[in-house]
Amino acid sequence: MGGKRKFRRYTLQEFLVVLDQSVKKVRFNGIHVHATWRPTIQDYREAKDKESLIQAMWRFHTGTRKFTDIAQHVTIDPDGYIWEGRSLLTSPASTYDHNDSDNDGVHPFMFEMIGNFDRGAEVLTGAQLETTLGLCRGIMTRWKLGLPDIRFHREMQSGKTCPGSGIDKAKFLAQLAKPKPTTLTVEQVNSIINEYLKPAWSDAKSQEQKDEIHRLANELRKAAGIRIE
Ligand SMILES: [Zn+2]
Incomplete structure (x- = not known):
């Protein structure tokens, strides 16, 4: 697939408005958590054109993997921005047999976090972590999902560490359940x-x-x- 696809970049607050506009159009029945492994956070830091990293993933997914579009609904970068991916109304290419890929308007929401979060490599922290938690909470409140609806890639496919062996699921859920002290309930x-x-x-x-x-x-x-x- 030639040419270039443009990808919009949102703040968390801007993207929550996009979610508001999607509530009546789609029903998310789960949240699939992935990390890119490559590009790494370091790749992102070194890239002059950040969008080119998203475009490279899109080229890999549509060219090599033969997906119809980039696999994920959004990508969360190390600065805490959210990059659009495939249409929220389309089921993701998350993991084989877990994509709910019929056309009934019900499917999981899938996101990628840029980084290699395997133990001893990079760390999910700061703005990237805050946006990730805020995005998950935003989806959970809008689509009435609970902590059991959060699924790590490695839970759905054996032999994978994704989103990274350094990210402890129990700790991640505990962080999700506990809003920031400055956040109003x-x-x-x-x-x-x-x-x-x-x-x-x-x-x-x-x-x-x-x-x-x-x-x-x-x-x-x-x-x-x-x-x-
Ligand atoms: Zn994954």
Whole structure:
């Protein structure tokens, strides 16, 4: 396959809006966690054109592997950005027999983290870890998934360490279950909105005030990773 495919880069907050727009179009029934192994974090750091790394994966997947598109729905880079992949409405090329590849609009969400996370190699940390956890939480809240719905590649295919022998599954799930201390919980946000902002919105004297209260409510919803309204 010749030519170049362009890949958009999102912040976590921007991508959560994309997820909001997808809630009614697709149902994710699980989250498949992968890491690239290659490119490595070091490859990413050395690359002048970061998008070229995504394009190289796309060329490998569509050319050598004969997939219809890049395998994953998104790729999380070491700076914590999210690169688009195949359409969210299409089942992924995650692992043989686990892709739910019929066309019923129900399939797992698959992401790749750039890096070699095998023991003694590179480490999933900082912005990349925060975005990974935030993305998983964003999908879990929108599609009502739980920790048992998170699956590492190595759990679905023997002989694989993916997403890396250095990433402990139990620790990863524990991090997911425990929101950052600065993050508002869904319950806190709903109670602030219902007990304070909604009455204030009803009492507001101008449309401008109502719009501002609405904006604040959405900022709170974003902080808790729930759908904006
Ligand atoms: Zn994998």
